[in-house]
Amino acid sequence: MIVDLIVNPASGPNLRRVRRAERVGFVSKVLRAHGATTIRATVTTGPGDGARAVRDALAAGTDRVVVWGGDGTLNEVAGALLDSGHALGIVPGGSGNGFSRGLGLPLDPEAAVAVAMHGRARDIDSGLVDGRPFLNLAGVGFDAAVAERFNTRNLRRGLVPYVTSIFHEWRTFDSRTFTIGIDDDAPIVVDGHFVVVCNGQQYGHGARVAPGAAFDDGQFDVVAVPRITLSRLVRHGWRLFNGTLPVVPGVFTARARRVVLSQSDALPIHLDGEVFDSATRRIFEVRPHSLRVMTP
Structure with a gap:
């Protein structure tokens, strides 16, 4: 399975288990344990990086997009995936994680990766305001x-x-x-x-x-x-x-x-x-x- 991993290293607080600089390595290891054969990782440094990574993933062909970040990062990444039919896997990494909590996603990173790879694909609504x-x-x-x-x-x-x-x-x-x-x-x-x-x-x-x-x-x-x-x-x-x-x-x-x-x-x-x-x-x-x- 080809997985495109997008990580915002600045979102949310540091975790004792996984420091910000270690997020890509940690998630990549867990993804491989759950069947990922190819992992293409992007570390965002500013607005627009997440959306560009999604567009590149779709153009190259991907089986799953997985994002670690807060609600703002999820907004950008998901916005580029709308109506594509590709499923988004989420590792909650923000301060409040309102979207992830509302979906019932686990806040533990390892458990969240398991859901991202083997959970149930669910089609949900989004909103649009002024484009x-x-x-x-x-x-x-x-x-x-x-x-x-x-x-x-x-x-x-x-x-x-x-x-x-x-x-x-x-x-x-x-x-x-x-x-x-x-x-x-x-x-x-x-x-x-x-x-x-x-x-x-x-x-x-x-x-x-x-x-x-x-x-x-x-x-x-x-x-x-x-x-x-x-x-x-x-x-x-x-x-x-x-x-x-x-x-x-x-x-x-x-x-x-x-x-x-x-x-x-x-x-x-x-x-x-x-x-x-x-x-x-x-x-x-x-x-x-x-x-x-x-x-x-």
Whole structure:
């Protein structure tokens, strides 16, 4: 079996078992133990490297693409595999691993390689917004501000720097008035801290913003969160982790195949944790069963 291995050495924290510099060697050894006869490895050094590696793999002929990285790396690699029919194997290597956790993938690298090689191929949906694909979550507002701060102001990865970014932005970020168009229904106006369009359930670390979302139902779950006051945070913050966020007063939820989201001032958007240019209006569309992934 020919396996194209793509590794982001900068994603996520160092593991005691496998240091960043050892990732390619470790995964290659495990891949061979699971039947890989040829391994073509790419170590990414910046944006675009993962997508180029996928295009090269498809052009040369490949049996499996396996990627070790966080949600941003998976977004880029999977985006180049959409509608190809080739299965993607995933070794979760990010800080939160929201996409991988949502699929039920093991976080242990050796177990994840076993699933990548011998698991069940599953066709899941992806999302498209303004020409860019996303796999898990796309958010505008507070959560995009948190992602931008986490990605640009922290030298370390992991849960603690992410929580620090949340509290910094919470003190400074103002709520907005969002207009949300759900399929062909009349637009809804909501005041809130952020709106997130969900293909999957969670940001990572078990923080489930859309607990009812499914990767293969042909619909987004749309969640608008009202202004996060200290009172709301104390009374309801725990609900993000036990799957009951939608019952919090003021939280708006809906399901849709197409979403039009706008607000008066231009705001950036995060797609699977990676932040992109600001805009005042965006259109989100589901691409049903457009990605094949290996799952337990």
